[in-house]
Amino acid sequence: MRKWPVLVAMVFAGALANAAPAAGAVHPEHAFLFPDDDNYAGSGREVKASALKLPARRTMWLRLRFDTDNAALLGVVSRLPSFVAEAFPEIDCDRASSDLLYCLMRSTFEHRPNSLAMLAGEARLSVELAADRIEAFARAGLVRLAGDWTGAADRRWILPTPELRQRGSNFVERLYGALTEIDL
Numbered sequence: 421m422r423k424w425p426v427l428v429a430m431v432f433a434g435a436l437a438n439a440a441p442a443a444g445a446v447h448p449e450h451a452f453l454f455p456d457d458d459n460y461a462g463s464g465r466e467v468k469a470s471a472l473k474l475p476a477r478r479t480m481w482l483r484l485r486f487d488t489d490n491a492a493l494l495g496v497v498s499r500l501p502s503f504v505a506e507a508f509p510e511i512d513c514d515r516a517s518s519d520l521l522y523c524l525m526r527s528t529f530e531h532r533p534n535s536l537a538m539l540a541g542e543a544r545l546s547v548e549l550a551a552d553r554i555e556a557f558a559r560a561g562l563v564r565l566a567g568d569w570t571g572a573a574d575r576r577w578i579l580p581t582p583e584l585r586q587r588g589s590n591f592v593e594r595l596y597g598a599l600t601e602i603d604l
Contacts, residue, residue: 492602499598507591510560517553519543524563525588528580537573547573554578562587 504521505513511521523542527534540550551573557563562584567577 489602496595496598496602500595503591503594503598506594507587508560508562511556511562516543516545516549517556519545520550520553520557524557524578524580524584525591528585528588529592534578534580535567535574536576536578539578540573551576557584 501513501518504511504518508521511517520539520543523539524534527539536547536551536554539554540547543550545553551569554563554565558565562581564579564581565576566579568575
Protein backbone atom coordinates (compact mmCIF):
# COMPACT_ATOMS: atom_id res chain seq x y z
CA MET A 421 0.00 0.00 0.00
CA ARG A 422 2.85 2.38 0.74
CA LYS A 423 4.40 1.79 -2.69
CA TRP A 424 1.50 3.41 -4.57
CA PRO A 425 2.21 7.05 -3.58
CA VAL A 426 5.87 6.62 -4.59
CA LEU A 427 4.86 5.07 -7.90
CA VAL A 428 2.29 7.81 -8.55
CA ALA A 429 4.89 10.49 -7.73
CA MET A 430 7.35 8.92 -10.16
CA VAL A 431 4.77 8.77 -12.96
CA PHE A 432 3.79 12.36 -12.25
CA ALA A 433 7.45 13.53 -12.35
CA GLY A 434 7.97 11.68 -15.64
CA ALA A 435 4.89 13.31 -17.12
CA LEU A 436 6.13 16.76 -16.06
CA ALA A 437 9.54 16.12 -17.62
CA ASN A 438 7.92 15.23 -20.96
CA ALA A 439 5.40 18.07 -20.89
CA ALA A 440 7.93 20.83 -21.68
CA PRO A 441 7.15 22.57 -24.99
CA ALA A 442 9.65 22.67 -27.82
CA ALA A 443 12.15 25.52 -27.88
CA GLY A 444 10.66 26.81 -31.15
CA ALA A 445 7.28 27.14 -29.48
CA VAL A 446 8.70 29.10 -26.56
CA HIS A 447 10.87 31.51 -28.61
CA PRO A 448 9.49 31.66 -32.19
CA GLU A 449 11.41 34.83 -33.07
CA HIS A 450 14.73 33.00 -32.93
CA ALA A 451 15.89 30.68 -35.67
CA PHE A 452 16.27 27.11 -34.52
CA LEU A 453 17.68 24.06 -36.19
CA PHE A 454 15.53 20.98 -35.85
CA PRO A 455 17.76 18.01 -36.68
CA ASP A 456 15.16 15.53 -35.45
CA ASP A 457 12.80 16.46 -38.31
CA ASP A 458 14.84 14.45 -40.80
CA ASN A 459 14.23 10.70 -40.94
CA TYR A 460 17.51 10.01 -42.80
CA ALA A 461 15.58 8.70 -45.81
CA GLY A 462 17.84 8.77 -48.84
CA SER A 463 20.88 10.01 -46.96
CA GLY A 464 23.10 7.40 -48.61
CA ARG A 465 24.58 6.17 -45.36
CA GLU A 466 23.16 2.72 -45.78
CA VAL A 467 24.86 2.09 -49.14
CA LYS A 468 28.49 1.67 -48.12
CA ALA A 469 30.33 1.00 -44.94
CA SER A 470 32.79 3.76 -45.83
CA ALA A 471 29.91 6.22 -45.90
CA LEU A 472 29.67 5.98 -42.14
CA LYS A 473 32.98 7.83 -41.93
CA LEU A 474 31.62 10.77 -43.95
CA PRO A 475 29.44 13.52 -42.53
CA ALA A 476 25.72 13.27 -43.13
CA ARG A 477 24.53 14.76 -46.42
CA ARG A 478 21.13 15.93 -45.42
CA THR A 479 19.57 19.37 -45.38
CA MET A 480 19.04 21.20 -42.11
CA TRP A 481 16.16 23.65 -42.55
CA LEU A 482 16.11 26.95 -40.72
CA ARG A 483 12.69 27.84 -39.46
CA LEU A 484 12.28 31.59 -39.63
CA ARG A 485 9.16 33.53 -38.84
CA PHE A 486 7.91 35.71 -41.69
CA ASP A 487 7.27 39.30 -40.68
CA THR A 488 5.50 41.06 -43.53
CA ASP A 489 4.69 44.16 -41.45
CA ASN A 490 8.35 44.96 -40.80
CA ALA A 491 9.21 44.21 -44.42
CA ALA A 492 6.50 46.61 -45.62
CA LEU A 493 7.69 49.37 -43.26
CA LEU A 494 11.26 48.95 -44.47
CA GLY A 495 9.97 49.16 -48.03
CA VAL A 496 8.38 52.55 -47.28
CA VAL A 497 11.54 53.78 -45.55
CA SER A 498 13.64 52.76 -48.54
CA ARG A 499 11.35 54.83 -50.80
CA LEU A 500 11.73 58.03 -48.72
CA PRO A 501 14.51 59.48 -50.92
CA SER A 502 12.32 59.08 -53.99
CA PHE A 503 9.45 60.83 -52.17
CA VAL A 504 11.79 63.76 -51.37
CA ALA A 505 13.01 63.87 -54.98
CA GLU A 506 9.38 63.96 -56.18
CA ALA A 507 8.36 66.79 -53.87
CA PHE A 508 11.55 68.84 -54.31
CA PRO A 509 12.93 68.09 -57.80
CA GLU A 510 15.23 71.12 -58.03
CA ILE A 511 17.06 70.27 -54.79
CA ASP A 512 20.05 67.94 -54.77
CA CYS A 513 18.51 65.31 -52.51
CA ASP A 514 21.60 64.02 -50.79
CA ARG A 515 21.49 62.90 -47.17
CA ALA A 516 22.28 66.34 -45.71
CA SER A 517 19.63 68.10 -47.80
CA SER A 518 17.02 65.47 -46.97
CA ASP A 519 17.74 65.70 -43.24
CA LEU A 520 17.47 69.50 -43.35
CA LEU A 521 14.23 69.30 -45.35
CA TYR A 522 12.70 66.92 -42.79
CA CYS A 523 13.64 69.32 -39.99
CA LEU A 524 12.35 72.35 -41.92
CA MET A 525 9.03 70.69 -42.77
CA ARG A 526 8.55 69.57 -39.17
CA SER A 527 9.29 73.01 -37.75
CA THR A 528 7.00 74.57 -40.37
CA PHE A 529 4.10 72.37 -39.27
CA GLU A 530 4.93 73.01 -35.60
CA HIS A 531 5.10 76.80 -36.18
CA ARG A 532 8.42 77.23 -34.42
CA PRO A 533 11.23 79.60 -35.37
CA ASN A 534 14.31 78.23 -37.11
CA SER A 535 17.82 79.41 -36.50
CA LEU A 536 20.68 77.92 -38.47
CA ALA A 537 22.33 76.61 -35.31
CA MET A 538 19.12 74.89 -34.18
CA LEU A 539 18.50 73.26 -37.57
CA ALA A 540 22.12 72.14 -37.91
CA GLY A 541 21.99 70.60 -34.44
CA GLU A 542 18.68 68.87 -35.11
CA ALA A 543 19.92 67.45 -38.43
CA ARG A 544 23.33 66.62 -36.87
CA LEU A 545 25.24 68.54 -39.52
CA SER A 546 28.04 71.06 -39.34
CA VAL A 547 26.91 74.68 -39.44
CA GLU A 548 28.87 75.33 -42.66
CA LEU A 549 27.26 72.40 -44.49
CA ALA A 550 23.80 73.34 -43.21
CA ALA A 551 24.33 76.97 -44.29
CA ASP A 552 25.34 75.83 -47.77
CA ARG A 553 22.21 73.65 -48.14
CA ILE A 554 19.91 76.35 -46.69
CA GLU A 555 21.25 78.89 -49.19
CA ALA A 556 20.43 76.39 -51.97
CA PHE A 557 16.90 76.13 -50.55
CA ALA A 558 16.67 79.95 -50.60
CA ARG A 559 17.73 80.03 -54.26
CA ALA A 560 14.97 77.48 -54.98
CA GLY A 561 12.40 79.71 -53.24
CA LEU A 562 11.66 77.32 -50.37
CA VAL A 563 12.93 79.57 -47.55
CA ARG A 564 13.83 83.21 -46.94
CA LEU A 565 16.94 84.15 -45.03
CA ALA A 566 16.73 86.72 -42.24
CA GLY A 567 19.01 88.03 -39.55
CA ASP A 568 22.76 88.56 -39.68
CA TRP A 569 24.16 85.88 -42.00
CA THR A 570 27.70 87.14 -41.50
CA GLY A 571 27.59 86.69 -37.73
CA ALA A 572 26.93 83.85 -35.32
CA ALA A 573 24.88 80.82 -36.37
CA ASP A 574 22.21 81.43 -33.72
CA ARG A 575 21.53 84.88 -35.26
CA ARG A 576 20.83 83.45 -38.73
CA TRP A 577 17.11 82.86 -39.15
CA ILE A 578 15.35 80.72 -41.76
CA LEU A 579 11.78 81.63 -42.68
CA PRO A 580 9.76 79.02 -44.58
CA THR A 581 7.79 80.15 -47.62
CA PRO A 582 4.28 79.03 -48.58
CA GLU A 583 5.93 76.98 -51.32
CA LEU A 584 7.77 74.88 -48.69
CA ARG A 585 4.56 74.41 -46.73
CA GLN A 586 2.62 73.27 -49.83
CA ARG A 587 5.35 70.90 -51.02
CA GLY A 588 5.83 69.64 -47.47
CA SER A 589 2.12 68.89 -47.30
CA ASN A 590 2.35 66.98 -50.58
CA PHE A 591 5.33 65.01 -49.23
CA VAL A 592 3.48 64.15 -46.01
CA GLU A 593 0.35 63.10 -47.93
CA ARG A 594 2.46 60.86 -50.18
CA LEU A 595 4.17 59.34 -47.13
CA TYR A 596 0.83 58.86 -45.38
CA GLY A 597 -0.57 57.17 -48.49
CA ALA A 598 2.39 54.78 -48.59
CA LEU A 599 1.96 53.97 -44.90
CA THR A 600 -1.77 53.31 -45.28
CA GLU A 601 -1.00 50.70 -47.93
CA ILE A 602 0.52 48.62 -45.15
CA ASP A 603 -2.00 46.34 -43.51
CA LEU A 604 -0.91 46.52 -39.87
